[in-house]
Amino acid sequence: MLGSKRSHRSARLARREQPLTVHHLNQLLLVCSLVLLIAVAAVRISSRSGLPSLLVYLGIGIAMGQDGVGDIHFNNAELTQVIGYAALVVILTEGGLGTKWKEIRPALPAASSMALIGVAVSVGVTAAGAHWLIGLEWRQALIIGAVVSSTDAAAVFSVLRKIPLPARVTGVLEAESGFNDAPVVILVVAFSTAGPVEHWYALLGEIALELAIGAAIGIAVGWLGSWGLRHVALPASGLYPIAVMAIAVTAYAAGALAHGSGFLAVYLASMMLGNAKLPHWPATRGFADGLGWIAQIGMFVLLGLLVTPHDLGDDIWPALLIGLVLTMVARPLSVVISLAPFRVPWQEQALMSWAGLRGAVPIILATIPMVSGVEDSRRIFNIVFVLVVAYTLVQGPTLPWLARKLHLDTSAGQAADLGIESAPLERLRGHLLSVAIPAGSRMHGVETNELRLPAGAAVTLVVREGKSFVPLPTTVLRRGDELLVVTTDPVRDAAEARLRAVGQGGKLAGWLGTGTPDDRAGR
Numbered sequence: 183m184l185g186s187k188r189s190h191r192s193a194r195l196a197r198r199e200q201p202l203t204v205h206h207l208n209q210l211l212l213v214c215s216l217v218l219l220i221a222v223a224a225v226r227i228s229s230r231s232g233l234p235s236l237l238v239y240l241g242i243g244i245a246m247g248q249d250g251v252g253d254i255h256f257n258n259a260e261l262t263q264v265i266g267y268a269a270l271v272v273i274l275t276e277g278g279l280g281t282k283w284k285e286i287r288p289a290l291p292a293a294s295s296m297a298l299i300g301v302a303v304s305v306g307v308t309a310a311g312a313h314w315l316i317g318l319e320w321r322q323a324l325i326i327g328a329v330v331s332s333t334d335a336a337a338v339f340s341v342l343r344k345i346p347l348p349a350r351v352t353g354v355l356e357a358e359s360g361f362n363d364a365p366v367v368i369l370v371v372a373f374s375t376a377g378p379v380e381h382w383y384a385l386l387g388e389i390a391l392e393l394a395i396g397a398a399i400g401i402a403v404g405w406l407g408s409w410g411l412r413h414v415a416l417p418a419s420g421l422y423p424i425a426v427m428a429i430a431v432t433a434y435a436a437g438a439l440a441h442g443s444g445f446l447a448v449y450l451a452s453m454m455l456g457n458a459k460l461p462h463w464p465a466t467r468g469f470a471d472g473l474g475w476i477a478q479i480g481m482f483v484l485l486g487l488l489v490t491p492h493d494l495g496d497d498i499w500p501a502l503l504i505g506l507v508l509t510m511v512a513r514p515l516s517v518v519i520s521l522a523p524f525r526v527p528w529q530e531q532a533l534m535s536w537a538g539l540r541g542a543v544p545i546i547l548a549t550i551p552m553v554s555g556v557e558d559s560r561r562i563f564n565i566v567f568v569l570v571v572a573y574t575l576v577q578g579p580t581l582p583w584l585a586r587k588l589h590l591d592t593s594a595g596q597a598a599d600l601g602i603e604s605a606p607l608e609r610l611r612g613h614l615l616s617v618a619i620p621a622g623s624r625m626h627g628v629e630t631n632e633l634r635l636p637a638g639a640a641v642t643l644v645v646r647e648g649k650s651f652v653p654l655p656t657t658v659l660r661r662g663d664e665l666l667v668v669t670t671d672p673v674r675d676a677a678e679a680r681l682r683a684v685g686q687g688g689k690l691a692g693w694l695g696t697g698t699p700d701d702r703a704g705r
Contacts, residue, residue: 236337236482236541237574243486256487259552259563266546269481270335271448274360275430276474277335278452279467281356286453289353292524296354296534297361298389300516304331304508305369307515311507316500322558325373329548329566330508331516332366334541335359335449337574341539345582347590351530355537360450363543364396364443365389370547374554395442397450403433404454411460422462423469426455459678478542485545489567497561501568509573513538529588536584539577540570613674615667617681619659624688625681631655632689638670639677 246252286293309327312318318326338359368389407429416422430452437447460466514535521531548566551559585591619625630641630653643666644653659665669677683691 236334236478237571239479239482240486240571243483244489244491245486246483247487247489247491249491254487256484259488259549262484262488263546263549263553265484266481266542266549269477270363270445270543270546271431271434272427272473272477273481274335274445274449275427275452276470276477277338277356277360278430278449279426279456279470281360281453281456283453283457285349286353286357289350289357292350292521292526293354293357293361295520295523296358296517298365298520300358300520301331301362301365301369303516303519304512307512308504308508311511312500312504315503315507319558321373321556322562325370325551325556325562326504326565327512328366328369328373329544329562330504330540330569331512332362332540332543332547333359333538334543335363337539337541337578338537341537341578341581345585345591347533347585348530350526351533351537351590355534361393361446363445364393366543366547367443367445367550368392370550374551374556392441392443393446395440396437396444396446399437399440399442400433400447400450401454403429403436403447404451407432407451408455408458408460411455412458415461419462419465422460423466426460426466427470427473429455459675481542481546485542485567488549489564493560494564494568497564498568501565502572504565505569505573508569509536509538509577529590533581533584533588533590536577537581540574544570612671613669615665615669615674615678615681617665617667619661619663619665619685621661623661623685625659625685626661628659628684628689629655630657630659633680633684635667635669635680636673636676638673639680640668642666642668 244250246254248255305324305327307327308330309320309323312323312326313320316323333355335356338355368385372385407426411422411425411429416425430448433451434444434448436444438444514531517531517535517538521534526534544566545563548563551562556562582591633641635641641653643650644657644659645664645666646660646662667677667681680691
């Protein structure tokens with residue numbers, strides 16, 4: 183009997199020590215593909231319910247964990263932090279590529295104020311609430327205050343871009359989510375360091391220096407990358423998305439190695455690339471969007487695996503109470519104080535206060551004290567996890583309702599922007615523009631001669647309901663049409679600007695003040 187037990191034990195050990203084979207790899211690929219398919223199907227649920235997708239992916243990770251059906255035991259906080267940082271680089275890249283400079287430029291001062299002054303106010307108020315109401319030590323309270331003061335780029339991008347808000351509101355919130363990671367990371371690392379935090383004013387100088395270095399490197403890499411992609415024709419269109427992602431990751435790595443803010447560098451570099459009118463742009467955006475989804479899914483599933491649900495019971499009420507202080511006191515106060523010099527209407531301030539969405543970033547930052555060995559770091563992680571999940575359930579679905587109540591929903595009368603893809607014709611010194619007319623475009627009903635394109639540009643083909651034809655000057659364009667426009671190199675930008683102006687203002691664009699001065703001068 184004893185020999186039989188030993189033989190079974192030896193067999194189990196032998197199975198554990200077997201090297202990784204192709205069969206094991208196939209099993210791993212099958213599990214990963216099934217998780218991705220389930221996660222992609224779950225996107226439909228999140229899009230219909232208005233919930234940020236992070237909750238769905240966290241749920242998948244929890245279901246796969248030690249308290250779920252998967253029974254996977256995972257507690258490597260350091261690995262989670264590294265993978266989370268890598269995923270955030272991809273998510274910030276995707277968000278920066280989709281950020282329109284004309285919308286975010288007026289919002290930069292307000293967003294910078296919220297990322298610096300607002301974070302300081304939020305950290306102080308939240309930490310005071312955690313100390314006095316929950317009884318946490320000041321170190322733990324400050325860590326929690328810093329961790330939850332960072333708004334999450336993935337949550338902000340995924341929710342706000344589904345809600346038609348004024349450009350200033352969207353610009354401030356998106357820029358804030360890209361800017362506030364740097365000061366928060368510095369604060370969390372400082373509070374998680376052994377010993378007292380001395381010379382608090384030195385932290386302010388360090389934050390300012392890291393932001394300046396990150397901004398300089400991000401702008402430089404983004405400008406050089408966009409210049410190169412516009413002047414060097416790559417041999418295949420599929421190389422453009424890869425090159426764009428490589429440039430963005432280079433900005434992050436260069437910023438981090440220079441002891442600057444890599445997150446700010448990658449966001450600014452991606453934003454410059456996204457506004458540079460690069461060739462094959464829709465394909466690049468689709469590629470970045472797909473990578474962003476994969477990064478979100480992997481990051482949130484991993485965070486779900488890291489949490490232990492049966493250990494959360496004692497931390498639910500403290501998390502809800504700290505979240506109440508953060509949502510109802512700290513966030514509104516930080517918005518009011520940081521936006522005081524900018525005379526922002528109270529309706530917009532109210533929406534910005536409620537739209538301070540938390541997501542994966544605070545949960546990932548909560549792994550820093552775990553890696554540093556801070557006392558009660560597991561409790562800090564549990565409190566942050568419960569807080570993020572609970573208040574995302576409340577804030578995400580109610581944002582559209584609040585926007586309508588505050589009369590900030592701009593969906594009525596807003597024209598949809600055109601989708602324009604550019605392919606360079608290197609030898610001919612020209613460009614081929616592929617223009618998709620969406621359902622909400624005011625180009626519907628416009629004749630081709632009413633486009634008033636600059637000399638050197640012409641509509642050469644129209645694709646309608648799967649059939650293509652050469653248009654006449656009197657051909658009426660319809661929603662759903664796809665146009666092929668050939669332009670010479672000097673008028674490429676003017677032709678695209680004119681097409682977008684007509685898409686926004688219709689046939690009278692320019693005469694009625696719609697479009698740029700160049701548009702109006704070229705009619």
